[in-house]
Amino acid sequence: MSDQPTDTPFIRFRHVKKGYRIGGEAISIFDNLDLDIPRGDFVAVMGPSGSGKSTLLNMLAGVESPDAGEIAIGAARLDLMGESARSAWRAHNMGIVFQFYNLLPMLTAAENVELPLLLKPVSAKERRIRVGKVLDLVGLAGRERQYPGLMSGGQQQRVGIARAIAADPDLLLCDEPTGDLDRKSADDVLAMLRLLNRELGKTIVMVTHDPQAARHARRTLHLDKGRFTEEREAA
Amino acid sequence: MSSQFNQVLVMTRANLLSLPRRSAIAASMAFSVALVVCVLAGFLSMAAGFETALKSAGSPTVAVILGGGTNQETGSDVPAGVIRTIEAMRGDIGAARGSAGNLIVSREIVVPVEKTDDKTGQTKMLALRGMDPTGPALRDGITLTTGRFAGLGAREIVVGKQIAAAFPALAIGQSVRLGSVNWTVVGQFSSGGSAFESEIWGDLDAVRAAFDRQGEVQSLRLRLEGIDAIGTLRAALATISDTPLNVVTEADLYAAQSAGTANLIRLFGWPLALLMALGATAGALNTMMSSVSDRTVEIATVRALGFSRFSAFIATWVEAIALAVLGVFIGLMASWLMFNGWQASTVGANNASLSFQLTMNGHVMLTAGLLGLAIGVVGGALPAHSATRLPLTAALRARG
Numbered sequence: 053m054s055d056q057p058t059d060t061p062f063i064r065f066r067h068v069k070k071g072y073r074i075g076g077e078a079i080s081i082f083d084n085l086d087l088d089i090p091r092g093d094f095v096a097v098m099g100p101s102g103s104g105k106s107t108l109l110n111m112l113a114g115v116e117s118p119d120a121g122e123i124a125i126g127a128a129r130l131d132l133m134g135e136s137a138r139s140a141w142r143a144h145n146m147g148i149v150f151q152f153y154n155l156l157p158m159l160t161a162a163e164n165v166e167l168p169l170l171l172k173p174v175s176a177k178e179r180r181i182r183v184g185k186v187l188d189l190v191g192l193a194g195r196e197r198q199y200p201g202l203m204s205g206g207q208q209q210r211v212g213i214a215r216a217i218a219a220d221p222d223l224l225l226c227d228e229p230t231g232d233l234d235r236k237s238a239d240d241v242l243a244m245l246r247l248l249n250r251e252l253g254k255t256i257v258m259v260t261h262d263p264q265a266a267r268h269a270r271r272t273l274h275l276d277k278g279r280f281t282e283e284r285e286a287a
Numbered sequence: 288m289s290s291q292f293n294q295v296l297v298m299t300r301a302n303l304l305s306l307p308r309r310s311a312i313a314a315s316m317a318f319s320v321a322l323v324v325c326v327l328a329g330f331l332s333m334a335a336g337f338e339t340a341l342k343s344a345g346s347p348t349v350a351v352i353l354g355g356g357t358n359q360e361t362g363s364d365v366p367a368g369v370i371r372t373i374e375a376m377r378g379d380i381g382a383a384r385g386s387a388g389n390l391i392v393s394r395e396i397v398v399p400v401e402k403t404d405d406k407t408g409q410t411k412m413l414a415l416r417g418m419d420p421t422g423p424a425l426r427d428g429i430t431l432t433t434g435r436f437a438g439l440g441a442r443e444i445v446v447g448k449q450i451a452a453a454f455p456a457l458a459i460g461q462s463v464r465l466g467s468v469n470w471t472v473v474g475q476f477s478s479g480g481s482a483f484e485s486e487i488w489g490d491l492d493a494v495r496a497a498f499d500r501q502g503e504v505q506s507l508r509l510r511l512e513g514i515d516a517i518g519t520l521r522a523a524l525a526t527i528s529d530t531p532l533n534v535v536t537e538a539d540l541y542a543a544q545s546a547g548t549a550n551l552i553r554l555f556g557w558p559l560a561l562l563m564a565l566g567a568t569a570g571a572l573n574t575m576m577s578s579v580s581d582r583t584v585e586i587a588t589v590r591a592l593g594f595s596r597f598s599a600f601i602a603t604w605v606e607a608i609a610l611a612v613l614g615v616f617i618g619l620m621a622s623w624l625m626f627n628g629w630q631a632s633t634v635g636a637n638n639a640s641l642s643f644q645l646t647m648n649g650h651v652m653l654t655a656g657l658l659g660l661a662i663g664v665v666g667g668a669l670p671a672h673s674a675t676r677l678p679l680t681a682a683l684r685a686r687g
């Protein structure tokens with residue numbers, strides 16, 4: 053896999069429509085959204101609160117469905133899949149990094165990281181090796197048996213990232229991954245994501261409010277009133 | 288190991304480990320299950336103890352002949368003429384005979400006597416049974432623990448172990464007034480906890496004289512030749528046309544008595560336990576719904592990672608079942624400590640008090656345990672289902 057973005061669109065949104073009903077009133081978030089993200093890209097999505105950033109990411113993750121339109125990632129048409137098919141697809145092709153880490157507090161760091169590996173036909177020994185590798189990659193070697201509650205926010209988010217990449221997915225989705233972190237921890241986490249993109253060729257879509265965070269991405273998409281405006285960053 | 292199994296295992300483990308977060312409501316569920324188990328175990332062990340007391344009293348090779356159209360000793364009357372006819376019968380009538388060819392028979396009568404317990408001051412009705420000297424031998428499992436049986440025609444009594452324990456005034460050597468005369472206690476007997484231990488035995492004629500019941504016989508006991516001989520005896524006695532006789536084995540006589548009372552105990556106990564179980568199930572439902580809502584982000588997170596609905600279901604269900612099992616365990620332990628071997632007494636046959644021990648046997652524990660388990664299985668199913676229906680966006684939109 054190349055560490056440079058290629059021209060083949062990896063993620064494709066075509067004519068995507070999405071709205072919510074609140075009470076009897078229908079509100080439209082996206083009316084006719086198109087989006088192309090090539091493989092190996094690192095995209096930051098910014099925009100005012102309520103503009104639909106999380107909704108976009110949730111549709112990419114396949115946990116929310118569009119009302120109409122096509123969503124394709126690689127060869128997979130998420131909009132045509134059922135719930136369990138999307139779930140299985142997610143397990144093999146995508147890692148999610150959450151704003152609040154979403155670690156299971158009663159499991160150790162290693163056990164949290166192991167979770168996505170349980171979905172694959174991997175032996176216990178291979179799992180242990182893989183967990184050690186990714187924890188090492190995020191700078192948490194030796195903390196396998198520590199519980200998340202005893203870690204700093206930055207460390208917890210690094211466990212979160214290790215979990216997201218444990219099963220070696222091509223795509224990483226991050227919703228405000230640094231939203232709950234101080235500047236220093238945020239920069240560590242962002243450097244990590246950058247490394248994953250540059251060195252391991254992961255395609256990353258990151259929602260953020262923080263312009264400094266967006267600077268780590270290859271490009272930034274601004275979302276407002278259901279439309280994108282793009283600005284390219286010198287990476 | 289399959290992936291599905293791994294998912295269930297880790298989810299269940301994480302779930303059970305998170306129980307301390309919900310310790311209060313989890314404990315309340317276990318406690319309400321324990322309460323249901325206790326109540327049912329209490330009633331069932333009472334019924335079981337009562338049955339044991341009566342069932343073990345009856346021998347299948349002793350026939351009891353009753354007259355007057357009744358199937359219990361109270362109200363029964365076997366006329367003297369009938370007894371003479373039976374005793375005169377020759378040939379095989381299904382009953383064992385002595386060396387001289389005579390039938391081994393005990394004529395018996397039971398009179399209720401009132402006795403005040405010296406310790407509690409409670410007055411109880413006791414059964415005083417008058418019998419021929421053959422009487423004790425016509426019962427299985429009777430052991431004379433001290434003294435001797437009453438002498439022929441003597442104003443002497445022997446008391447069953449349960450009565451001896453409850454009434455110090457009936458200790459050996461004591462003189463007691465029953466009916467119009469004073470009696471001397473000459474012995475004590477045991478019968479393995481059966482209903483006989485709640486009786487006082489004396490000589491037939493002495494008892495009849497003291498209670499002005501001369502010539503009366505309520506029942507006739509005969510030793511059968513074997514377990515199947517009751518039919519032969521019935522056929523033989525059917526030829527005596529002047530009185531309808533009821534011929535039953537002693538085992539059947541007591542079983543019929545115990546069935547009524549034991550069923551009554553169960554009839555009272557089951558609805559109460561089921562009603563409580565219904566309440567406990569509602570409580571379990573509530574506990575588990577709050578467990579699911581407590582774990583919403585965790586469940587949605589692993590589901591977003593790709594974990595199956597099945598694993599979310601099982602993990603929640605197992606929690607409910609585990610809490611129910613804990614409740615069952617506590618309930619059975621508590622009822623064992625409280626009830627097993629507990630002495631109880633009730634009014635038995637012949638309107639006399641009957642002592643028995645509550646018995647927590649395997650069947651009682653299994654039944655009460657299964658009801659407790661059912662609370663978890665039923666009460667946990669719906670919350671487990673709702674755990675599979677949580678929107679996955681709960682993970683991504685989670686706020687701290």
Ligand SMILES: Nc1ncnc2c1ncn2[C@@H]1O[C@H](COP(=O)(O)OP(=O)(O)OP(=O)(O)O)[C@@H](O)[C@H]1O
Binds near residue numbers: 073081
């Ligand atoms: N399940 C839902 N039901 C109804 N309305 C919803 C639902 N989810 C999101 N919305 C609405 O859709 C709009 C877009 O929400 P979304 O969370 O995507 O915004 P966002 O850009 O991520 O905002 P923020 O920066 O605050 O996270 C908001 O107005 C929100 O209230």
Ligand SMILES: [Mg+2]
Binds near residue numbers: 105106107
């Ligand atoms: Mg958002």
